Amino acid sequence: MLCSCAGAKYDFTGEQVHFESGPHKGDVAVNVALGATLLWLPLTAAAVGRGAFVKYRFTDKRISVITNAPWKKEQLDAAYQEVDDVVSVGRGLGLWGDMVVTLKNGDKIEMRSLPKYGKDCLQQVTVACMAISHMLCFACD
Numbered sequence: 001m002l003c004s005c006a007g008a009k010y011d012f013t014g015e016q017v018h019f020e021s022g023p024h025k026g027d028v029a030v031n032v033a034l035g036a037t038l039l040w041l042p043l044t045a046a047a048v049g050r051g052a053f054v055k056y057r058f059t060d061k062r063i064s065v066i067t068n069a070p071w072k073k074e075q076l077d078a079a080y081q082e083v084d085d086v087v088s089v090g091r092g093l094g095l096w097g098d099m100v101v102t103l104k105n106g107d108k109i110e111m112r113s114l115p116k117y118g119k120d121c122l123q124q125v126t127v128a129c130m131a132i133s134h135m136l137c138f139a140c141d
Contacts (some may be wrong), residue, residue, distance in 0.1 A: 031047035054066070063077070063080070
């Protein structure tokens with residue numbers, strides 16, 4: 001599979017998946033419980049929608065956010081060479097977390113309720129993403 005970002009083409013054939021999952025189920029459970037208050041209902045609907053239709057994938061070559069809703073089918077791919085910055089924060093007592101990946105062209109990919117956050121899985125992936133991104137950038141210069 002080929003991807004072109006900002007004019008560059010990347011070959012994703014033979015990639016190895018390091019992490020693939022939907023949002024953490026605890027986020028959906030907490031939001032459904034808080035949905036008993038009418039004020040929280042929009043956030044509950046958003047959490048249920050994420051839980052039902054969104055999947056995150058980290059491979060050795062790219063980050064993907066896959067939306068498979070009946071009204072919208074979309075896959076956002078970002079090659080590590082295009083990553084400029086990664087910011088993440090834990091939520092749910094550290095059981096899940098949110099991550100924003102900023103690309104070199106200024107676009108941002110937002111990932112909410114990533115599971116295994118407390119087990120340092122995603123933090124290790126983040127460090128690896130940044131290391132790969134910077135190593136490849138230095139190799140191109």
